[in-house]
Amino acid sequence: MCDGTTFAAARATTLVVMYRILAVVAMLAACGSPGGGGGGGGDDTPDPATVFDPSVTRVVIEIDFEDGQEPFTGPILGFGDTMDVTVTNIDRVFAGKKQLTIPRVVGAMENIGAVADEELTSADLLALSNAHRDLRDGTGGKSYYVLFVGGHFADGGGVRPTVLGVSLGGTGVIAMFKDVIRTTSVPAFPNVVRFVEQSTLVHELGHAIGLVGNGVEPTVDHKDTEHGAHCTNDACVMYYLNEGASDAAAFAQKYVLAGNTILFDGACLGDVDALTGGP
Ligand SMILES: [Zn+2]
Ligand SMILES: [Zn+2]
Numbered sequence: 001m002c003d004g005t006t007f008a009a010a011r012a013t014t015l016v017v018m019y020r021i022l023a024v025v026a027m028l029a030a031c032g033s034p035g036g037g038g039g040g041g042g043d044d045t046p047d048p049a050t051v052f053d054p055s056v057t058r059v060v061i062e063i064d065f066e067d068g069q070e071p072f073t074g075p076i077l078g079f080g081d082t083m084d085v086t087v088t089n090i091d092r093v094f095a096g097k098k099q100l101t102i103p104r105v106v107g108a109m110e111n112i113g114a115v116a117d118e119e120l121t122s123a124d125l126l127a128l129s130n131a132h133r134d135l136r137d138g139t140g141g142k143s144y145y146v147l148f149v150g151g152h153f154a155d156g157g158g159v160r161p162t163v164l165g166v167s168l169g170g171t172g173v174i175a176m177f178k179d180v181i182r183t184t185s186v187p188a189f190p191n192v193v194r195f196v197e198q199s200t201l202v203h204e205l206g207h208a209i210g211l212v213g214n215g216v217e218p219t220v221d222h223k224d225t226e227h228g229a230h231c232t233n234d235a236c237v238m239y240y241l242n243e244g245a246s247d248a249a250a251f252a253q254k255y256v257l258a259g260n261t262i263l264f265d266g267a268c269l270g271d272v273d274a275l276t277g278g279p
Contacts, residue, residue: 046170048208049215051142052094052275058141059094060101061086061205063109064132065148069178070106071201072194079191085198088261089237090205092269095276110134118151119159120175122168129173137172144172144208146201150179165200167207170215174204202263203237211268212238219274222267237263 051059065071072082083104091100103109112132117124128147135143153163153175165176181200185193207229210216214229224230224240231238262269273279 047215048170048172048210049275051098051209052216052272056098056140056142058099058101059090060135060141060143061090061103061146062133062135062143063103063146063148064112065106065109066115066150066178067111067113069148069150070109070111071148071176072197073105076191076194082194082198085195085261085263086201086205089202089263090209092262092264092279093206093209093211093272095273095279097276112147115149115151119154120149120151121154122166125166125168125175126171126173129171133173142172144174144205146174146176146204148176148178150177152177152179164196165204167204172208174201174208176200176204199237199263206238206264206268209272211264211271216271216275218267219270220267222265231265231268233265233267236265236268238265238268 050056063071074082076082081104083102087100087102087104090102094100110132112128115128120128125147128149129145132147133145135145137143153160153166162180163177164180165174167174176197181193181197184196206212207214212218212229212231213223222232224232227240229238230240233239
């Protein structure tokens with residue numbers, strides 16, 4: 001469906017969405033970088049799984065956005081705060097054992113102004129990160145940089161009009177493509193586009209943290225080797241082609257209204273629990 005992107009040291013892992021109007025299907029697809037396993041061996045970027053080292057006690061997610069492309073924030077009727085999905089899931093990945101800092105309001109994020117480029121390659125995104133990223137890894141702390149932009153991801157295959165987000169290898173840099181996220185909007189179900197954005201962020205952070213063989217080694221056989229660092233379970237957020245539901249209401253109900261906000265399956269949680277000792 002799409003190629004893993006190798007550009008300089010960055011490996012791009014992509015999450016793709018297609019929206020079928022009649023069936024109201026939000027289909028999430030992801031394609032991963034080949035050869036993501038082995039703890040980053042042969043790569044000149046750090047092993048993503050070093051964040052699990054007990055010496056790392058603080059994890060900070062920095063969020064910037066292009067002017068007008070900020071993430072959805074604030075309360076969702078009957079649910080809670082939009083960012084609860086990301087906060088809850090990333091806290092679960094670390095079994096609640098790391099001090100997690102994730103901004104929940106736009107005021108705690110940075111507007112980087114206009115980005116003229118509408119066809120953003122991995123190199124373009126790394127350049128934007130170099131220009132605007134404020135936080136770096138330090139003693140006891142690990143940071144990730146998330147940039148929400150308009151336009152589309154582009155790689156050797158050209159513009160990727162359905163890619164929702166990318167995680168650039170061991171750099172800790174993630175890009176989220178708002179124009180694509182907006183295409184998943186279902187007017188009758190306003191939570192869906194917010195949920196798609198949140199689940200994409202969880203998926204890309206999952207890659208950045210090293211899940212499914214991208215540094216975090218599988219403890220059971222569930223790596224989708226055909227699709228890179230993804231989970232074989234279609235009910236898991238790390239599935240490359242995560243078809244939420246054929247009905248958007250059921251999709252929202254399953255993951256939002258029930259309060260069942262852990263989007264990782266038992267296999268993915270088992271892998272990280274093997275490193276943290278579990279909750
Ligand atoms: Zn992916
Ligand atoms: Zn999984």
